[in-house]
Amino acid sequence: MTSDQLLTTPDTALPTLRGAVAGLPSYVPGRRSAGLDIAALASNESHYAPLPAASAAVSEAAGTMNRYPDSAAVELRERLARHLGVTAGEVAVGPGSVGVLQQIITGLCDAGDEVIFAWRSFEAYPILVELAGARPVRIPLDDAEGHDLEAMAAAVTDRTKVILLCTPNNPTGVPISHERIEAFLRSVRSDILVVVDEAYVEYAEAGSGPDSLSLYRRYPNVCILRTFSKAYGLAGLRVGYAVAAPAIAEGLRRTALPFAVSALAQKAAIASLDAGDEMEARVAAVKQERARMAAELEAQGWKLQPSQGNFLWIRADDTLREVLVEAFDRADILVRGYQGDGVRITVADPAANDRVLRLLAAHAG
Numbered sequence: 001m002t003s004d005q006l007l008t009t010p011d012t013a014l015p016t017l018r019g020a021v022a023g024l025p026s027y028v029p030g031r032r033s034a035g036l037d038i039a040a041l042a043s044n045e046s047h048y049a050p051l052p053a054a055s056a057a058v059s060e061a062a063g064t065m066n067r068y069p070d071s072a073a074v075e076l077r078e079r080l081a082r083h084l085g086v087t088a089g090e091v092a093v094g095p096g097s098v099g100v101l102q103q104i105i106t107g108l109c110d111a112g113d114e115v116i117f118a119w120r121s122f123e124a125y126p127i128l129v130e131l132a133g134a135r136p137v138r139i140p141l142d143d144a145e146g147h148d149l150e151a152m153a154a155a156v157t158d159r160t161k162v163i164l165l166c167t168p169n170n171p172t173g174v175p176i177s178h179e180r181i182e183a184f185l186r187s188v189r190s191d192i193l194v195v196v197d198e199a200y201v202e203y204a205e206a207g208s209g210p211d212s213l214s215l216y217r218r219y220p221n222v223c224i225l226r227t228f229s230k231a232y233g234l235a236g237l238r239v240g241y242a243v244a245a246p247a248i249a250e251g252l253r254r255t256a257l258p259f260a261v262s263a264l265a266q267k268a269a270i271a272s273l274d275a276g277d278e279m280e281a282r283v284a285a286v287k288q289e290r291a292r293m294a295a296e297l298e299a300q301g302w303k304l305q306p307s308q309g310n311f312l313w314i315r316a317d318d319t320l321r322e323v324l325v326e327a328f329d330r331a332d333i334l335v336r337g338y339q340g341d342g343v344r345i346t347v348a349d350p351a352a353n354d355r356v357l358r359l360l361a362a363h364a365g
Helices: 003-008 052-064 074-084 096-108 124-131 149-154 178-187 212-218 246-255 263-274 276-300 318-330 350-361
Strands: 091-094 114-119 135-140 160-166 193-197 222-227 240-243 311-315 336-338 342-346
Touching: 052 263, 074 091, 074 240, 074 263, 091 096, 091 246, 096 124, 096 160, 096 193, 096 222, 096 240, 096 246, 114 124, 124 135, 135 149, 149 178, 178 193, 178 212, 193 212, 212 222, 240 246, 263 276, 276 311, 276 350, 318 336, 318 342, 318 350
Parallel strands: 114 135, 114 160, 160 193, 193 222
Antiparallel strands: 091 240, 222 240, 311 342, 336 342
16 A cells, blocks of 8 residues: 555544644744835844844854754853842743743643733733643733733632733733732732743833842742843844742753753853843833834824833724734835734834834824
């Protein structure tokens, strides 16, 4: 019997995906740029070239790409520990913060356990939870596009294992204050891991969000999640990290895919930390553009919540969302539309931002 005959035999049983996988929604990435005139504002990546020190580190490390990277990422973890004032034993790394989050969910959740998060928030949250066989518990955002912490606390059950707090929230840009998170931590059980997802923390104004490291030192069930993909400009290399109690961090390292963070990514991340001043200068420019855009859009009549990320959020029903996304497409501007919720626009260079402002001026009111 040939392989073709085998594949077409009616009673041949084929492998099947797990039910959780077969019904899983695909993560929808931001659309990619296909030409020089297209403004790619659908993904919240840095619009600056990589930091020179990071590029140099990658060039130097490229000569060793025939070798496996350090799977334990010891040098990077030690450098992060010095940067954050913790020990290397409290640090776990992975392929972007989403990779580390998968390690968290895998390490803590059994089938049927619950993970609570705000909605709308980062689109990968429900995907990773369902992939682990756990149950996602979505809590609607409040009227100010932020986390409804009281409702989240009320949703806790005996099966709750993890709570995700995204601050500033993606895609709305709204942070959670230190005082609100601390009150929340006092209200939930200490055996629930509370993940403070700070992918955009570098773009937040001082004092707008939590002092997550001080919360971590006071509450051992806090886990801080961060990335080099945004402000540090290493989205293409995939490196993120978590800070957690040593036993939790060790568990995250155990659940990590071996060699998932390349040697190039590890070297670039270390070089980026050493070039912190240059990164902060770039962040300051983004914040200045964010403020300029927000002020002009509000003058046009758009109602915005103050964003602390490198993006702006326009709440829109599906009719307006479709009108805006289509208009942006015709203008060769790629933005991110969310069905039933709105449109997210990454803050880029002034010329691209001006294109956004001109288009939205024509659709204001």
